[in-house]
Amino acid sequence: MRLAEGIRRHGFRKWYERQLLQGHAHLVLTFLCLVGIFAALEGMRGTVGWAERAEEILTALFCAGAGLWALRRYLSLLQGAELAAHQAECPQCKAYGRLDLVQSDASGDRVTVRCRGCGHGWRIEM
Numbered sequence: 001m002r003l004a005e006g007i008r009r010h011g012f013r014k015w016y017e018r019q020l021l022q023g024h025a026h027l028v029l030t031f032l033c034l035v036g037i038f039a040a041l042e043g044m045r046g047t048v049g050w051a052e053r054a055e056e057i058l059t060a061l062f063c064a065g066a067g068l069w070a071l072r073r074y075l076s077l078l079q080g081a082e083l084a085a086h087q088a089e090c091p092q093c094k095a096y097g098r099l100d101l102v103q104s105d106a107s108g109d110r111v112t113v114r115c116r117g118c119g120h121g122w123r124i125e126m
């Protein structure tokens, strides 16, 4: 979910929390894919013939591809969330994450926000 849409729907803190949860779900998927790779390699031991072996190799390749995708997604979500979190402190009163969306660009990654405490406005860019 884009930053602007997330702030509009849930508020900054909830958006950030959801990004972290979604990112860590991808990390769990990465781990499960790693288990799948090892299971396929272990399954290759007892195979007879090229057809069974090819099946295990395809399973391992699928798990490797899905695992790499999930790891990349995990890192991307975490990096985006941390980048926004470092800019979520009001420069004037130092309140963290207490902000309202004022406007955003078309991509939803550059937003202008306003502090709920003091009304100061600033930009957050991802």
Ligand SMILES: [Zn+2]
Pocket (backbone or CB within 6 Å): 090, 091, 092, 093, 094, 095, 115, 116, 117, 118, 119, 120
């Ligand atoms: Zn403020």
